[in-house]
Amino acid sequence: MTSPARSAHHPGRSSGPLPSAKVRKRYWITLGILGALAVLFAFGLLAWDNPMPVGSTGFWVIAKLRASNILTMVVVAACQSIATVAFQTVTNNRIITPSIMGFEALYRVVQTGAVFFLGVAGITFFTGVSQFILQVAIMVGLSVALYGWLLSGKLGNIQIMLLVGIIIGTGLGSISTFMQRLLTPSEFDVLTARLFGSMANADMSYMPVAIPLVVIAGGYLVLASKKMNILALGKETTINLGINHRREVMKTLFFVSILMAVTTALVGPLTFLGFLVATLAYQLADTYDHRYIYPMSFLIGFVVLAGAYFIMKNLFYAQGVVGIIIEAVGGITFLIFILRKGRL
Amino acid sequence: MTSTTAPVRTKSKVFTGKLALGILGVLLLLALSLFTGVYDIFGKDDGAQMFTITRIPRTIALVLAGAAMAMSGLVMQLLTQNRFVEPTTTGTTEWAGLGLLTMLVLFPSASLLAKMGVSIIFAFIGTMVFFLFLQRVSLKASLTVPIVGIMLGSVIGAFSTFFALSTDKLQSLGIWMAGSFTSVIRGQYEVLWIVALVAVAIYIVADRFTVAGLGEEIATNVGLNYRRVMLLGTALIAIATGVVTVVIGNLPFLGLIVPNIVSLIRGDDLRSNLPWVCLLGVAITTVCDLIGRTIIMPFEVPVSLILGVLGAIVFIFLLLRQRKVG
Numbered sequence: 035m036t037s038p039a040r041s042a043h044h045p046g047r048s049s050g051p052l053p054s055a056k057v058r059k060r061y062w063i064t065l066g067i068l069g070a071l072a073v074l075f076a077f078g079l080l081a082w083d084n085p086m087p088v089g090s091t092g093f094w095v096i097a098k099l100r101a102s103n104i105l106t107m108v109v110v111a112a113c114q115s116i117a118t119v120a121f122q123t124v125t126n127n128r129i130i131t132p133s134i135m136g137f138e139a140l141y142r143v144v145q146t147g148a149v150f151f152l153g154v155a156g157i158t159f160f161t162g163v164s165q166f167i168l169q170v171a172i173m174v175g176l177s178v179a180l181y182g183w184l185l186s187g188k189l190g191n192i193q194i195m196l197l198v199g200i201i202i203g204t205g206l207g208s209i210s211t212f213m214q215r216l217l218t219p220s221e222f223d224v225l226t227a228r229l230f231g232s233m234a235n236a237d238m239s240y241m242p243v244a245i246p247l248v249v250i251a252g253g254y255l256v257l258a259s260k261k262m263n264i265l266a267l268g269k270e271t272t273i274n275l276g277i278n279h280r281r282e283v284m285k286t287l288f289f290v291s292i293l294m295a296v297t298t299a300l301v302g303p304l305t306f307l308g309f310l311v312a313t314l315a316y317q318l319a320d321t322y323d324h325r326y327i328y329p330m331s332f333l334i335g336f337v338v339l340a341g342a343y344f345i346m347k348n349l350f351y352a353q354g355v356v357g358i359i360i361e362a363v364g365g366i367t368f369l370i371f372i373l374r375k376g377r378l
Numbered sequence: 379m380t381s382t383t384a385p386v387r388t389k390s391k392v393f394t395g396k397l398a399l400g401i402l403g404v405l406l407l408l409a410l411s412l413f414t415g416v417y418d419i420f421g422k423d424d425g426a427q428m429f430t431i432t433r434i435p436r437t438i439a440l441v442l443a444g445a446a447m448a449m450s451g452l453v454m455q456l457l458t459q460n461r462f463v464e465p466t467t468t469g470t471t472e473w474a475g476l477g478l479l480t481m482l483v484l485f486p487s488a489s490l491l492a493k494m495g496v497s498i499i500f501a502f503i504g505t506m507v508f509f510l511f512l513q514r515v516s517l518k519a520s521l522t523v524p525i526v527g528i529m530l531g532s533v534i535g536a537f538s539t540f541f542a543l544s545t546d547k548l549q550s551l552g553i554w555m556a557g558s559f560t561s562v563i564r565g566q567y568e569v570l571w572i573v574a575l576v577a578v579a580i581y582i583v584a585d586r587f588t589v590a591g592l593g594e595e596i597a598t599n600v601g602l603n604y605r606r607v608m609l610l611g612t613a614l615i616a617i618a619t620g621v622v623t624v625v626i627g628n629l630p631f632l633g634l635i636v637p638n639i640v641s642l643i644r645g646d647d648l649r650s651n652l653p654w655v656c657l658l659g660v661a662i663t664t665v666c667d668l669i670g671r672t673i674i675m676p677f678e679v680p681v682s683l684i685l686g687v688l689g690a691i692v693f694i695f696l697l698l699r700q701r702k703v704g
Contacts, residue, residue: 130525134532193521194697197462200528201690201697204466204630208686211556212679214549222549230543305532358540365533 051323061326064318068333075340076104082348104340106236106301109248111311111335113297116252117290118308119315119324119331123266124286125192128316129371131308135196136180136203137173137294138303142210142229144169149225150213166240166299170247173295174288181287185280192283231304231357233343244296251289251296259324262286266322304357306364311335313371400657407664411437414671436559439567440664443559443626446573446618448659449580449652451633454505456591456648457611458512460523461700464633465501465619467524469531471630473504474616474623475555476538482554483545490624494569498620504534505612505619521700555628556682559667570625576618577656584649587611591648628682631689632659638696 052058080097121132180202184195214222228235255262264272265282272279297304315331338360346356412433451464465471477500481493508527542548580587590597590607597604622629636659640651663681666688670679 129529134529191701194701196525197521197697198694201693205687205690208630208683211552212683215553215556219549226548305536361536362540365536368529368533
């Protein structure tokens, strides 16, 4: 481990991450507003529509049930936001999300295969802590094998690694589609519930495994913020500054794959949430410094998830489609972003 | 991106002895396709009838769809100057699927032709969006293009999924979209002949596409109306993709593998390559269909599954080769 280069950052200097007092003020105010919104939505989800009077025993029983949902949102927001920001940095590409790297395709194949071979009981077969660990292990193992193979040697090339990941995902997708054709409609309905990201998919018994993994992987990526700032400058600059570029990229991708595997195995695929969150974070924070981007993107992630659930639940009574709504919004953001941006 | 192969001076003679051999090989494959199946067409009394109702249409559909998707890929790769572009990696197929879904939901009783028309319009819009984006964005690396295209495709796919889910059409959409020649029978596939017209049109305009492939500046310099050629190319691609998507379904990677293999072997002269691209497209589709028909007889595996898996493998191979070339 080389120690990261000391960045000479003095507040007030015009070349720092938040160059002027105005930008600084705006950043902290935005962060404050997001924090307030997060607390508000979290409390709203806990207490709104709670039939018991606030403070009574019954109130707390119901609140406890709902708290598990909020915990899931915190975990998912942390996974998606940190993983996407780090992934975009090491790939030097602001328009991709780690979830297109085949994680979701793998999840879909496993879930579809379970129903296909074992019928409706297959879904229950694939729940449980050991199965959860197994799924995460498969995803991480395969992605590490992929990175190791494609980034090693003189020919290591991140673009090719990305494409190969996506293509493998497409191939796996064909297999899932084929199995889905042969399911009975009732089996298909059971499967559909698992194939869309939904907080309801999360099982609290996974949390003792999921939270430590997220803390370790997310913690490393956040603590390596300064190194990430250098990696964002591109391969040549990184090597010039005396950092082992390939090793850092491999390490980052390894932790990203842990985060992505955890969130996918926990709640199912959410393709565009990460993209939405990272893009908004860069827009709102107006800085390149990961120390400021990470907290912003995490809060945005939580506010988007909790807000969407709160609104859909209490205004439209349609909790089931929240995941898809978030996907659609993220997708539209992606299209607008692509057409407005002048270069990649 | 320009081609990575060294410029090969190809003779513009289209019909050569080799091509005749190629045609012969494909004809043999097609004959094999005609006589493969569960139904005994020689032993049963109505064998001849069955032969004309299912076997002949199926084989014709294989020819048309395979050639169409391969040529669409070729034209797309020329117009975008990128080796990794084809209807699957630009979202064109997903747009066509969204068009189909719109019709399934709004006018379920509409005729096949109407469904196709809407699919074609959607595919056209989608391809235009992608080309517009390519014109606005200066891409640093040629490999970014397919990544963006696939991301675009998954956005559209997410919308389709959402609509399909809320109208309870998800499974049927999946079945519509999975490319398969199983349901091709007489009276249901004739629309595919439109694709033959597209093929003729591409052949006539071939040289212009080749010039357009040199980039806007050069093409305009030698007196080509670049925009008109682009529009024409997009329209032809959209028609081919739309028709094939509605009648057959999604044939992943076909348009990517075939032109790449042909240009690896023969270089980049569109006019003399076209027949080869058609032949190879037909050959690959037929072989995949034969595998699908015989692997779990008497049942079938859809072509899209075999193409998806085989195509993924070939695509990765091409990428790794690209890595060595740089």
